[in-house]
Amino acid sequence: MSSRNRLGSWQWIQKLWRTSAEGAEKEATVVQVDIPQSTLIINNVRLAHVDNALAEQLWTVECKRGKVGQVSLSDGSDVVPLPDAHAWHHIDAKGSLLLPSLCHSHIHLDKCFILDRCKCEFGDFTEAMKVTARAKQDFRYDTDDLLRRGRRLIRESIECGVTSMRAHVEVDSIVGLSCLTAALQLRNKFKTTCNVQIAVFAQEPLFDLPADTMPGSNYCFLKQALEDPEVEAVGSAPYVEPNAAQAKKNITLILELAARTGLHADFHLDYNIDPDTEPLVWEVIREAKRIGGWISTDGESYRGITIGHATRLQLFTPDQWQELKEAIGELPITLVGLPNSDMYMQGRGDTDKPLGPPRSTLRVPYIARKYDLQIAMSVNNVENAFTPQGSVDPLALCILGVALFQSATPRDIRTLIRSVTLTSKRALGMAPSDLPQDLFPQKGDPADFVIMHETQTLNQAVLNPSHDRTTIRGGVVIARRLTKRWIACSQSRAAVKLVLPWYRRVKWSYMLFPPLLLYKFLIN
Template sequence: MSNLIIRRAHIKDGEALKDIKISGGKITEIATDIQNDNNSKEIDAKGNVVLPSLIESHIHPDKAFLEDRKPNKSGTLEEALKNTAELKKLYTFEDVKKRAEKVLRWSILNGTTIMRAQPDVDPYEKTLGVEVLVHLKEKFKDVLDMQIVAFPQEGIIQSPGVLEMMEETIKMGADIVGGCPYSEKTMEDTKKQLEVVFDLAEKYNLPIDMHADFGTNADDPQNTCIELICDMTIARGYQGRVAIGHVTTLGSLDPEVAAPIFDKIAKAGVTIVPLPVTDMFMTGRTERKNIPRGMAPVMAMMEHGVNIAYSSNNIRNAFTPFGNADLIAVGYLLQVSQQMGSADQRRAVLDMVTYNAAKALGISDTYGLEVGKNADLNIYDCDDISNLINDQPLIRYVIKRGEIIVQNDLTRTMASVLMED
């Protein structure tokens, strides 16, 4: 590993610029005017923002780029599941690999070098998605750290053999036990699935990552499982080891009803992962007016101490016909939809896709812009962290364990000349 010094880095709004020294893939010093005593390569950040790597905490590379094959004309979850199930029957290793690899490459180019991927494990795809991502995890290991979730999209109780396939994928290399409680036919089976998921996670001492409460009807018990999950988390001693994507139904609760639930989520140490593009595209389809945003209430949960980490979820398929694996763009949508307009709130949105996501993935001990942490860093062409998402800036450098893996040269265009004072 080479040695590197980043000069004149903006690492915190309102503070002086700093130099960052990197050796052996780790940050070894952060100070002003660091001496280059070992002939290290140097980058002049020129006052630009330096952040730790973005983290994609919930994404489905195996299902990416399927929209053109079978569009979701109604935009509903029901049609998305139906269309995708039909397409999964036709999957081959090379097909899934080609589409998933494209997502990984786009992610890296957009400054994401840490990812939690969620391939389906079900009667249609079987274990193929996990097999492909285990292969890609090894192929991209020098530029991308990947965790793999065994995700039972079609349920466990209603889909005989899926539990056995999930256990098989853990032996292949899946790192996380997934769950999808709303996929079962009855509330009784939903409860059974939750027990099975926790049992499997305990057996292999693995974290849990679920899709849950994906709707707007707070009277539907299968889409109001968050309290049950939190109770199980506490009872099983799994605090800090459970993440849940979607949880949009929470946005339909009255504040006085929701507040104690938020407190319970915080007590259980459960991370909530809103998926803004999918959540707002798919929910509220039956409403005729005042259509809800269909999002978990981010700011209210933050006020109660809940860890929030947003993500992309899907890229151009029946669930989400948008996206380019750009988490800064997704953050723009989140801050607008959640009315997070102040400078502190906009910085909090960036925390969701960096430090909060690291906590969700259980990597806080190695992640961050601090001495001793992995040198996984991005340099952006902007000089204000609070406006980074607003600016949607070009990434000048993506650095993985101290090595430059992406470099974009800035050119002085006529447009930039015209905008100068």
């Protein structure tokens, strides 16, 4: 046997050993290829119809040139899949559920996976800002680190079923344009598998001092970043400004920049639950109406305004919510709840109260149902001081939302799924032709899907979503995530011996110390 073959055998043995020891091994593949405009046929798939009779049927979805060409009832025949993900032209879904692909409407690409660098003692927002600012000092000098962490976030997101995201990248006097430079590289690397929409974001104040009437260096970096034609959105966090007047000026500056450059505007806004603090959402609406030009004359395209967090709105009365709905009117404003971050950060002053901190995040199903406002959910941060917990999977937010919002009715289930698919894509300002019409595919829809293997109903997808998924973008399979399962107690002793490699089965103590073998023979 050649040394290369011996090495391959040893690697295979090591892999089998790990599989046996852990009991289950997760596999995920993301395909990076120049995607052709091909035909894909998905057989025996269930669709998220409102009508239960239709939802129980098996369907065939035919995709051509990146769009849904035809949807028809399946005949129940099996289709043998081709071996390589990017070469698949037929998929037998075996009764699994097909959903629109998932979307991150608000996620931070540059400061993910840095929790180990943030030494937190209290865990509050002020401390998170400080420790993150210290960690950011290294970003400018370590592009490889930015790329590695960003690549991981995008890959894991695609494996979950995400095909589009608004990626916030910070530009300021601490990091310069280093985060933007890395994001542009990642955007190009994943252009065939994920629409990475870059939003340059000012996490730090635009004004240096409370007495300043003109913005400082952070604003200059923001304007410089907007010169890149691949940037699609501009945003800020007005609540970090030294005072309320400067926070309002921050809003005006961002909206004017968006209007001047033709970009979407994205605010981290009203991140508090203090009844004495003025909600700045009214200022956004006033200034947006004053500036104008958000919707094109033909109504086919628009520059959107996204408002993330907005936890202060949780204190609104029904009359105030109705007033907000009327004030928004035709403005393309989408609210984005960020429950992982909101619940972790807000309400710490109520720790000693009988019920503890309140549910300080936007009630997605309630707001959508009662006030018919556009509201999405998103992951926001992953493993940093602002959000130490959670994964990149948008469906994990739906699981949390069921308990958090006490929402498990069929209507609320659909709203939760829409919040991480259709409504999140709307928050990105995607053109109507790039948006599906509903949770089930129709002719002419973009062929962007996630197949939830071993999941048959929309309820299951929200309440207990499967790990195994296939991600499709433009009618091409781009990722597959599968789990290999093995449980010793479900097999005979002989079968277990076949699974374990020989070096796991040998009693090394007997071979090294023969008297032990004699002792065992005598006592038996």
